[in-house]
Each structure stands twice: as structure tokens, then as C-alpha cells.
Amino acid sequence: MRTTRSSGKSGAPGSRRFAAALAMSALAGAGLTACDGNAEHASSTQSRTATQAAAAKQTTAAKQNADIAGIVWGKCPPPAKGANRDPRLTCGTLKVPLNYRIPGGAKIGVAVSRLATAKTGKRHGILLLNPGGPALGGLDMPATMATALPKSVLDGYDLIGFDPRGVEHSTPQSCGLEDPGVASLFPYPAADGSITKNVTLAKADADKCADTAGDRLKYFTTANTARDMDRIRQALGERKISYWGQSYGTYLGVVYRSLFQNRTDRMVLEGNVDPTKVWADEVADTWGKGMADRFPDAAAVAAAQDSTLALGDSIKHVTRTYLTLADRLDRKPVTVPGTPLSLDGPLLRNITYSMLLHNETLPPLTAFWKAAADLADGNATEADTAVLQQIFADTPLSPGVPTDNQATMFLALTCGDAEWPHDTDSYAARTADDRKAWPLTAGMPANIWACAYWKKPSEPPVTVTGKGPRNTLVLQNRRDNATPWEAGVGLHKTLGAGSAFVGVDNGGHYVYNEGSACADKATVDFLATGRLPGEDVHCTDVKQK
Numbered sequence: 001m002r003t004t005r006s007s008g009k010s011g012a013p014g015s016r017r018f019a020a021a022l023a024m025s026a027l028a029g030a031g032l033t034a035c036d037g038n039a040e041h042a043s044s045t046q047s048r049t050a051t052q053a054a055a056a057k058q059t060t061a062a063k064q065n066a067d068i069a070g071i072v073w074g075k076c077p078p079p080a081k082g083a084n085r086d087p088r089l090t091c092g093t094l095k096v097p098l099n100y101r102i103p104g105g106a107k108i109g110v111a112v113s114r115l116a117t118a119k120t121g122k123r124h125g126i127l128l129l130n131p132g133g134p135a136l137g138g139l140d141m142p143a144t145m146a147t148a149l150p151k152s153v154l155d156g157y158d159l160i161g162f163d164p165r166g167v168e169h170s171t172p173q174s175c176g177l178e179d180p181g182v183a184s185l186f187p188y189p190a191a192d193g194s195i196t197k198n199v200t201l202a203k204a205d206a207d208k209c210a211d212t213a214g215d216r217l218k219y220f221t222t223a224n225t226a227r228d229m230d231r232i233r234q235a236l237g238e239r240k241i242s243y244w245g246q247s248y249g250t251y252l253g254v255v256y257r258s259l260f261q262n263r264t265d266r267m268v269l270e271g272n273v274d275p276t277k278v279w280a281d282e283v284a285d286t287w288g289k290g291m292a293d294r295f296p297d298a299a300a301v302a303a304a305q306d307s308t309l310a311l312g313d314s315i316k317h318v319t320r321t322y323l324t325l326a327d328r329l330d331r332k333p334v335t336v337p338g339t340p341l342s343l344d345g346p347l348l349r350n351i352t353y354s355m356l357l358h359n360e361t362l363p364p365l366t367a368f369w370k371a372a373a374d375l376a377d378g379n380a381t382e383a384d385t386a387v388l389q390q391i392f393a394d395t396p397l398s399p400g401v402p403t404d405n406q407a408t409m410f411l412a413l414t415c416g417d418a419e420w421p422h423d424t425d426s427y428a429a430r431t432a433d434d435r436k437a438w439p440l441t442a443g444m445p446a447n448i449w450a451c452a453y454w455k456k457p458s459e460p461p462v463t464v465t466g467k468g469p470r471n472t473l474v475l476q477n478r479r480d481n482a483t484p485w486e487a488g489v490g491l492h493k494t495l496g497a498g499s500a501f502v503g504v505d506n507g508g509h510y511v512y513n514e515g516s517a518c519a520d521k522a523t524v525d526f527l528a529t530g531r532l533p534g535e536d537v538h539c540t541d542v543k544q545k
Contacts, residue, residue, distance in 0.1 A: 070094050070235030071112055076139060077169045081396040086143035089113055096165070096231045099219050099458075110228050111169035112235075113161040115142035117154040125265060126238050127157040127527070128229060130164070132247030132271070134222075135182075135409035137168035137398070145244070148513045152528045157242065164252075165228055166220035166409045168401050173220060173408050175209035180404035185411065187447040188346040191330035193435055195428050198448050206453035209411060218458045220412040226256040226462075230263060240265035242527070247271045247483060247509065248413075250491065251278060254464045254472075261468035266530055268523060270475040271483045271509045274490030275464035279414045280421065280451070282487065284430065287445035288438025290484035294356050295319065295440055297479060297507040302366040309370045322352075323439055325373050330442075334375050337385045339392050348372060349442065351391060356481045357509040359544055364391075415451035418461045422452050466496030473526050474501045475511035475519060482509045492536075500532040504539040515542040 076091035091113045098106040118124070129141040142159030163170040177184075185205070187198040209217060229252075233241045242265040245253035250269040257264045273282060299318040302311045312318035330345035341347075355365035368391055371384035380388070397403060421427070427448040435443030472495055476488025485503070492501040502523075504516045512523050518539035526532055 108171040113139040115159040119155040122155040124156040130249035132249040134248040134413040137163040174402035175408040177404040183350040205450040242266040267472040272488040274487040284446040290481040294481035415454035420451035466498040472499040479507035
């Protein structure tokens with residue numbers, strides 16, 4: 001949860017791969033060439049009448065096609081400043097019900113993108129993509145995925161992306177949160193373990209959303225997003241959807257699979273959420289262990305550079321140095337040079353979490369630890385300052401998207417999909433236990449969230465089962481700090497005979513195209529042929545990039 005792969009490898013959160021094509025011509029009425037002044041009036045009139053009739057027929061056909069498709073393809077919304085967009089990508093907007101229980105009621109727009117990669121005679125269908133988050137936009141995901149997938153897959157599918165309802169260009173929602181970052185929602189206890197301030201902030205965030213967004217926000221859920229996906233399928237004229245979901249997108253995928261079994265074709269799920277633990281238990285039961293499993297990979301990188309980083313010469317030593325630094329920053333935050341930011345324990349932990357998602361960001365993560373330690377000591381060097389300023393550089397938003405859009409939709413989904421416990425005392429006790437068991441996460445996963453004060457969800461969570469065809473490939477890394485190994489195993493267990501499992505002896509949040517030829521082959525073979533491995537696969541061939 002709370003990230004995806006992105007070309008920029010941004011931290012908490014980011015995104016990975018996406019779309020284009022089928023631009024429909026906008027036909028105006030006949031634009032006739034002026035006739036020669038000596039031409040006969042009758043001939044001119046007949047020519048004009050015939051041309052107008054043909055044009056009208058074309059216009060009617062185009063309108064009918066647009067009505068059937070439900071999407072008129074054209075230019076995509078402008079990207080964030082400095083971001084590049086594949087020129088082949090085309091976009092359109094699909095109108096869907098705000099509340100599917102009242103299908104004829106209020107409508108919202110869902111932005112969809114397309115990259116037409118399938119070849120005539122080889123086309124299998126569409127591959128719908130979601131980068132996770134929760135609440136990450138996906139319009140550019142087809143272009144990113146197109147750079148990673150082989151011809152054997154691209155020839156068979158047109159790649160489709162979308163911004164989920166409420167996110168970015170799909171009727172974006174806003175609670176008007178004063179601190180718009182998703183990281184600010186993660187409730188780390190005070191240095192002494194107290195959750196008093198967390199209780200106050202959780203209630204304030206919930207009240208702010210209730211006052212600003214009102215009851216409308218309760219319809220921006222995973223189940224309704226899955227229903228939107230089926231509207232996308234219908235709008236594209238497809239009998240079935242093939243799907244690739246990452247992180248939170250794995251939960252979205254299995255919810256779609258459960259609601260629309262007969263419309264689900266080939267499904268790839270990467271970095272998985274256990275659908276039996278949504279959402280309070282997914283956070284509290286897995287995140288601490290996930291960090292404990294993954295952190296040693298970064299600590300080993302730091303230990304190998306002890307002569308320059310001075311963080312420790314062993315995994316154990318580096319871990320102790322890190323925990324001491326986090327505790328110190330909990331008690332005495334420091335100002336980051338050249339920014340208005342204050343580096344405290346929660347911010348140190350959030351950045352660490354984010355950079356653990358990718359193997360290639362482990363070396364810069366250890367440089368960040370050194371810079372943070374030097375800053376806390378009051379002797380940060382120019383090199384340290386450069387590292388810190390790079391870490392804290394602003395990431396521009398897409399034009400027209402509220403600054404708190406992802407934070408708002410993160411709350412809408414995690415709080416609106418399933419009801420959370422409401423008893424404050426139980427959160428305090430669970431946080432204290434979690435703090436002792438998993439010191440790297442300092443009790444945050446078990447702490448009280450805004451969801452404790454959220455209104456009752458509009459419907460119960462969708463029950464995910466193994467019913468339906470055997471059509472789902474589960475990709476899971478052994479040391480994934482965002483969606484730990486146990487979550488992937490739990491998802492596979494829930495789907496039962498409907499899924500095949502590929503486990504990889506690797507760290508980080510992403511599996512495909514991350515160094516395991518074994519995992520990549522299983523994925524490509526499945527998408528290209530529809531054949532899943534006959535039994536669970538365990539890949540140990542990872543070669544770091």
C-alpha cells in the first residue's frame with residue numbers, strides 16, 4: 001500500500017508504466033470547395049446536396065460510434081510541470097454513476113487513457129492497468145508499461161490506464177486538509193509512546209473531510225472503482241478485461257474479479273494486499289514485520305560503506321544507529337537547510353519506508369541517513385546538504401488537481417471500504433505492544449487513524465473468494481516492506497485454485513522486470529498464452545540491476 005513504481009522512483013507514494021490510440025475524427029458539416037463561377041447552378045446544387053448528405057451520414061455514424069464507445073479519444077490532460085508524456089497516448093472521459101444504487105442519478109467523470117499497441121491478427125484484448133496507492137493516477141501507466149513489456153505481450157493487447165474515481169482528473173476530491181501530504185496521515189506516537197496528539201489529529205482530519213466533502217465522499221470506494229472498470233470495459237466494446245494491478249491495485253483487481261467473474265480474463269497482481277485484512281488489520285498486522293524483513297538489505301549496504309558513512313560496520317550496528325537517530329529526532333527535530341521543513345522522527349521513517357521500495361534507492365537512502373545524522377549533530381557538510389535538498393525537492397502536481405487530492409482519496413478508500421474500530425483505549429494498548437514488537441515502525445501501524453472517526457461505510461466490503469476460473473498470477477517478493485510476503489501468501493490462499501503464485505527471493509515492492517528472469521518468464525508466458533504455472537514457483541535467480 002501507499003506507493004507504486006514510477007519513472008522518477010519517487011518515495012511515498014509514486015507510480016510505474018501506460019496508453020494511446022483510436023482517435024475519432026471530429027466531422028463537421030461539409031466544408032465545400034468554392035465552385036467555378038461558370039458552373040451550372042443545378043450541377044452545383046446537386047454536388048453540394050450529395051456532399052452534405054455524405055457528410056451528414058458520416059457525422060451520424062461518428063456520433064453513434066462515440067455513443068457506443070462512451071469515450072471520444074483526444075488529447076490527454078496536461079501533465080505535471082517537467083513531466084514527459086508519450087505522444088502516442090490518447091485520453092477521454094467516461095461518465096459513470098456517483099452511486100451505483102441510483103444509476104440514473106448524479107454522474108462523475110472518469111479519465112481513461114489508451115496506448116494502441118495490439119497488432120491486427122494477434123490482438124487478444126485490452127490490458128487495464130492500475131498503479132496502486134491507494135489513490136494514484138494511472139493515465140501514464142500504459143506508456144511506462146510499454147517500455148517494460150516484450151513484443152509478444154504488446155502485440156496482443158491495447159494498454160488502458162485510468163485515474164480512479166476521485167483521483168487527479170477523475171472528478172478530483174478534496175477535504176481541504178491543511179497538510180496535504182499522504183505521509184502526514186501516518187500516526188507515529190510521541191517520543192514517549194503517547195497517542196494523545198494522534199487522537200486529536202485523527203478526529204480533526206475526519207471532521208474536516210465530513211465538513212468539506214460531506215456524504216458525497218462515501219461513494220468513492222474500491223467497490224465503486226471496480227464497477228467503473230466494468231463501465232470502461234463496456235465503453236471499449238470488450239467482452240472481458242485483462243488486468244495488471246500493483247500494490248493497492250491488487251485489492252482493486254480481486255474486488256473486480258469477485259464482482260465480475262465472467263468478465264475477468266487474465267489477471268496479474270504484483271506486491272499484494274491480503275483481502276481478508278482490509279484495512280485496519282492489513283496495516284497493523286503486516287507493516288511492522290515488513291519493515292523488519294526489508295530493513296537489513298539497506299543496513300547491509302550502509303555497513304559495507306562504514307569507512308565513509310560511519311553508521312556501523314554490521315547490520316546490527318547500523319540498525320542500532322538508525323533507531324537512536326529516529327528517537328533523537330522524535331525529541332529534537334532539526335531544520336533542513338534551504339527548506340522550510342523540519343526533519344523529525346516520523347519524516348525520517350517515512351522517507352526510509354519509501355526508499356526501501358526499490359533496490360536502486362538503497363545507496364542514496366544510506367547517504368540520506370548519514371546526512372540526517374550529521375545534521376542532527378550540527379556538522380552537516382555541503383555534500384550532506386545537497387543530499388537533503390534532493391530528497392526534499394518538491395514534486396509538482398498535475399494542473400487543476402487539489403494539493404490534498406491523494407491524501408483525501410487515501411482516506412476515502414482506507415476509511416470507506418471497511419469500518420475501523422472506534423475504541424481509543426484499544427488503539428493505545430495495541431500501539432504500545434506494536435512499538436515493542438517492531439521498533440523500526442515505532443507503533444505507527446497499530447495507532448489510531450482518522451478512520452476511527454469516519455462515518456459508517458456505504459456498503460460492506462466485497463467478499464473475495466476463489467470462485468471462478470483459474471486466471472490470476474500472484475507475484476510477490478520475499479522482502480517487501482509495503483505489502484509483505486505474508487500478504488501475498490494470504491491473497492493466494494484466498495483465491496485458492498483460481499491463482500498461481502510466483503515468489504521471488506528479492507527485496508522491494510515490485511517483482512516484474514526487477515532482476516528475476518524466472519518471474520518475468522512466468523508473467524510473459526501467462527499474458528501471451530493464458531497458461532499459468534501448474535504449481536507455485538519460487539525464483540532465486542535475482543540479478544540486481
